[in-house]
Amino acid sequence: MSSRRQIPKKNSNHSSLTPAVNPLKNRGFGNGIQARSAALPRTNLLQTRPFGSPIQGSKQPKPTQSVSAQLKRTSQWGYNGLAIPVHAPGSSPSVQKQEGVSELGNGFQSSVTPHANFGLNPLNHANVHRLKPAVQQISSPKQINRFLDDIWNTISDTAANVWDKVTDAASKSLNSSNPNNKTSDSLQLNVPVGEFTVTDPQAIIRQPPPSLTPEKGKPLIEKGSTVLIVDGVRKNGKDYVKVQYNSTSETQESSANLVWTAASNIQGLPAILLTMNPKPKEPDEDENEDVVVPKPSRQTVPGLPEKPELEHPEFLALVQEMEQMEQNPLLVEKEHKEEIGDERTARVKKIAEIRQRIAALEDTIADVDASKLKNAQAYLYRRLAPLAPYFGQMANTNILAKGDKKGDKGWDRTCNVTVPAMVLEGIGKTKADYDQSKLPLLKDIFEALEGKYKKRKIYEEATGFDALRLPDFMALIGIARWMPAGLQSLSEDEFVNAVSKARQTAAAKTTHHSTMMYLIEQFGGKYEKSGVYSSELNQIGEAQRDYTKAKLRQQNPEAWRELYNEVESGTKSFAQLSDKDKKRYKTIWKYEQLNKEKADELLPVDTYREAVLKKINPLLDKGAQILVGMENHFIRLDALDQDVIQVDDPGEKGFKNLQVTWEEARNLGYFKGFWEITG
Structure with a gap:
């Protein structure tokens, strides 16, 4: 079972309104009120408009103010969509006269006063409550303008139908700009029934939607608390839930136990929510798709x-x-x-x-x-x-982070996990090929990890064990490798501490070659290591890797030579350079230690190519996947011939099926070590 809340919206197919043949046809307002012309001028949406016939020949200026300025004017004369006085359909509003105006008609003021009364009863509290969720989701200027224009047309209709019109205007303004509601602050979710357990020790209590920011002081729901899911929303691709729970703290009042928190803090919930509320896949709809x-x-x-x-x-x-x-x-x-x-x-x-x-x-x-x-x-x-599919390491979780400094995050240092995942898929291996009897331990490790290790660089944090990508699944295997014996006898706190220590060890060892081969073996993979001209490629790769990768990124490293010359001549001080210029200087400096002429002398390209093809071609012919070592990085080989080498590089955005020349491959240190992977 599930519960679902939606923005109240009148179904146009069951509307009680009789559609007009021409929506701009003149309509009378009753006694003494002239019909509005069908040819409405395009005026400022917030400018007052006469109810009688417009003055002939008058021209209204086009709006030049910003939306925020127009909204500021709105507050000055009380024109607020939430304060539009309406009366429930089917009832007869009592007409009230304003002081100083004898009759509605010729004496009606053309300028609206701050307390203008259109002769209708005030909007009751229940209708305000119904309207706010729809109005609050209208956020862009384009939506606001459309919403206010719809409101104006609504006012000109009969009072009995104002409520239905306003609600429908809000929903149409929201949905017309994006039918998938992607630009709105949040989307209501179906939520499951039953008890769930909070497993993240950093389960922060958040303010209600639309904010969902942490409450002051960042209070937490105690780890181990049992919760009931009351409501849920998806905001910016991330799921949040309103939960009811019994606090284990004697100081916390029971009234505070109905709170919002991230769904990822609750065991198994993210995967359930994703199943109940699939994210739309419409890749051809617009350019903003993922x-x-x-x-x-x-x-x-x-x-x-x-x-x-x-x-x-x-x-x-x-x-x-x-x-x-x-x-x-x-x-x-x-x-x-x-x-x-x-x-x-x-x-x-x-x-x-x-x-x-x-x-x-x-x-x-x-x-x-x-x-x-x-x-x-x-x-x-x-x-x-x-x-074979591709993995990019920048999409990895933070599970194997070494620290919080630049370059120490999990996604910065896990090519040693990402490339083994790619070569395993290249020989047809999936998570199902891992020893399934060990899955409970991996699940327990995942649940015991601190929330910060489930973060990702761009996307929302890992939302559940079953949804983990293969590289992140393999990161857990790396942690399990270093877990102590006798886990059954550990208390919950002792297990969490053991996971923390094992994670630190796995993070320190993730860059070791032995870690890659251990992970491959866990899926039934086999390996053989080899290499060509390892010493020469080490020297060339160390000197030319950054220079060559800059060229592959469509940059022009030779443009940095002037900066290099200024520092070398003493015109500029290295210490005074920006971080970006320091990196550019180092790139040219390293290149000059073993430039093209020196590299060609140390290892000619033709000699290098002949040695690689002699070893690699027979391996590809028999179906092996090749995990290639280069200077401070690893890649997967797709194919090669006399002219180019095609690889999948996980560390570079978009470097899937990257083709490089043999000179570029030599300068990057390709094949100084490589592994033949078979099933």
């Missing part, structure tokens, strides 16, 4: 051999299925270019299925020459490799 649909493309895969002339049905079926995958790219979220949703999981499972069928061709096709069969398998493996 996801995009890549255009189908059949780009040539670097190093892909010619399609073998093999007419066996299974081989042809595999080729056709990969063509369909290429022509139906998955949804990709904009910020980190990651494929998303159940489609991603389905894609990885499809990769696993196809890999099994490619390997089984040796038994399926028995009457084909062995070399021809090997070529067919190499063709299929190489064509499949670039179809």
